[in-house]
Amino acid sequence: MSAQVKQKGVAPDRAALFWNVLGYGLIAVFNALILTLIYGFATMGNTALVVVLGIIGVGTTVVFFVPRLYPIRWMVPGLAFVLLLVVYPIYFTVANSFTNYGDGHLYAKQQSIRLITARKFVPPDALSYRWEVMQGEDGRYALWLTREVDGVLEVVFAPEGDSLRVVEGAASADAPPEFEGFRLLSGGERTTALGFIQNAVFGEGDDTVGIRNRREAARPLKQRFVYDAEADAITDISTGTVYVANDQTGFFEPVGGGEPLAPGFIINVGLANFARFINDPGLRGPLIDIFIWTVVFAAGSVVSTFALGLLMALILNSPDVIGRKVIQSLLIIPYAIPAVISIMVWRALLNDNFGLINRTLIDWGILTRATVIPWLTDASWAKISILLVNLWLGYPYMMLISSGALQAIPSDVYEAAAVDGATPWQTFRQITLPLLLVTVGPLLIASFTFNFNNFLLIDALTQGNPPIPGSPVQAGYTDILISYTYRLAFGNRGADYGYASAITLVIFAMVALVTVFQTRFNNQWERMSDNA
């Protein structure tokens, strides 16, 4: 309402002014927040996210202030989320696939150096004291150190940035409430101090004290690892070993061999992850079989669910069916129940020896205990079980989209067919199906890609079992590409993000190829329907 007023050039009324001011205010707040986030991520060294946030901030502001871009305003939140949640992750995956990012190499070099050089050690000849913390008026901290040497109390006062001093004639080990302008801290003040003093050095020159743990301080407490930027090496002060950064392995490695320092750092490994995927013993083993089963599974799921769903839709489309609203609602139930729960139930039902299905069949005398159907433990039966469970999970969706599409087919073509004397099968084959596929074709392709990567079903129902005997890498007969490669990248060893990213890209390429192929196929249907 008020926006129209503004566009006509009429002086804005009070309400419009109010909303405008509020709008500018919010944009200012929004940008302030973006800037804070940018600052945060910049300090973490995440350049890519800084760029994305920058684009979002600048873009939003420009769109807001340029009247010509007014229509785009409505898309801004959507575009921002696309950038943040779709474009950035894709970039992140591609970038990762060329690195060794993963367990042992989780951090940039700087952060690894920070973690390593934070470690301390107590030299063998160090003295050990009990400590209390005091604070001067200028905010400086000091430690009140006590220890017993042969039954004699020794007290040392250790201020920050000043030399250590022996306190003569102290009556007891307890720190005094005040000492030379320094106040003894307790409670919350002491707690606050802990964060500041845990890494502080007290004393000066060679004679220093550091806090070792909540009770003890060591004189001296030394930084164990020192980084030399020029040599790009870390020296272990306690042993003298020098660890040189190896940009080929992403580790600081000791000169002359031995265990590298943990943690390592992220390096660019070029195409090594892809090469590793190709050279992985897994590829020489079951990968071909798994790929074939993946395609069979995805295609089989689409065909079976679509066939059953369409059948149901056709039946329920007929006005003669009594109570079809009720039946339709009941048939949708499998779709309404969360898939994980359905799968868990099916898993229990299909258990070979103790599942309800086999038990019932035994009770009815169809099977004996010795001839139970190995639903989940035989390679072929397990595949059938998976397709059946997926049929159960998937047909309501197909039924829904099919009944929608059936409504959209104009009734005059059916009348024409009836006039021409077409049989019901001919009508279905030559009119209903082609016209239906035009509408639901893209959805079938989407269903195929979804099932191609249907990790949840496999993981929850069989976990890929039964295992393939003699496989060089652990794999199961019902593993599909995504469940198999997930195990390859994560299951067999900790997280290996770089490798996983490379595998993801390879699978993405495969799915993309299949989709392109299918789209072509679908276009043929469309041409056919044009002729119809």
Add this chain to the structure above:
Amino acid sequence: MIKKRLLAVAAAGALVLGSLSSVVAQGNTLTIWADAERIPVLVELADEVEADLGITLRFVEIGLGDARDQLLTAGPVGEGPDIMITPHDTIGQLVQNGAIVPIELDADLEALFTPAALDLFTYQDTLWGIPYAQENVAVIRNVDLAPEPFATWDDVRALGEQLKSQDIFAMAIPTGNTYHNFPVTSAFGGYIFGLNEDGTFNIDDIGLASEGGLAAAQFLSGMYRDGLLPTSVNDDVMFSLFEEGKTASIITGPWYSQRIIDTGVNYAIDRIPGVPGVTEFGSPFSGGQGFVISAFSNNQLLAETFLLDYVATTEFMQALFDKGGRPPTFVNVDTSVNPNIEGFVNAGFNAIPMPAIPQMASVWGASDAALTLISLGEDPVASMETAVVQIKNAIGVAAELAAAGRTITLVGSLQSEAGCPGDWDPTCSVTFMTDNGDGTFTITVTLPAGDYEYKVAVNGSWDENYGADGARDGANIALSLAQETEVTFMFDDNTKMISDSVNN
């Protein structure tokens, strides 16, 4: 219309604000990640701690199994906890990633813990956490069906044969589950990783296909074949069999303490049966949970104070036990309220700490698959040997990645003939072997007739070298050539086996 626009901006702002609040560092706050069962106990402690120390405790619920991965993701960007609860077998991976810091115990405090519990959280001679629970599986026996404890696995078999006609099993064990089947493996003398002389795990020595490991596999295979051990068993099936009196015993742990009681069966908790001449009792794995301090925390000294002065106390450990029912790690926690605990502790007297090394991650899947195959009637020996190959492949590939750029030199009396300045020189780049990318290295050289000896050396030094039969520091390999020959040498870095085109 403008209202809508403002709503959109406001929504975006609120979203950003939300994420911002977690980025901004908290002041005098300790953030603790714990699982749902532990948080209520910690919350009860919070008032006292907050009053004493003047801090705020912030609790975030994270499942035990997720804590490690979450810390490794959130920690580096400053969103991790100061303290978290984690199972002991994550310690190796956390240390490998530099994500936690060591904890020093005072002697008086150390005396309050059972040594076995501290062992669980000790990695590379350093203590990395404060354990609060230690657990292992035991045999839960239906006293009405099996009046006497099983002394040996043969007893289990004998009872099974006796009860078979009544459709009752002597024992039910979760199928294809390495953790629950390990007591069988260990009773027959099998193991997961062998030990080096210094007590660390030797990842090249995988004991699933050792003599004992194969004996256990064969025993299980025979039990399955003769219908004496039920297949396709999971926890639910196992408990329903037990409840219905269809099995005389099960193998499970104290986390199901209440479930055992709820079956209503008249039961006893026993040690793991042994094998005469091999072991008196089988060993279950021992595992534990404990508190660790994040290396990314800005408040490590405060976190340590909280853990050692408030958590590592008899009162708190007692409260954790009363709530969670897991066997405590403190010697003076009173467990009498839970009659099962004594039985589980007794059964764990010879428990073996579950290896906490990162390579353990490669074991589970392969070993589970082998056990599943055995339950399906596949050959036990072949199944276990396959598992070992799979584990070695998984570890080998990981090791290869860690050692990318590792150089292998063919060394020996043939080096000068191959063009090196001298013989037995690991630094000579002329005889560096070519990395095939799959852990194998090859080199082809043409040698005049004569008798030679050779080995391979790693990274240009003698520190790591391999000889005959893939043995480290092993014997020289002899090579006799009657005429000038082009010889291809191959070294497999996974198995350390060396071969050449003349001898093999």
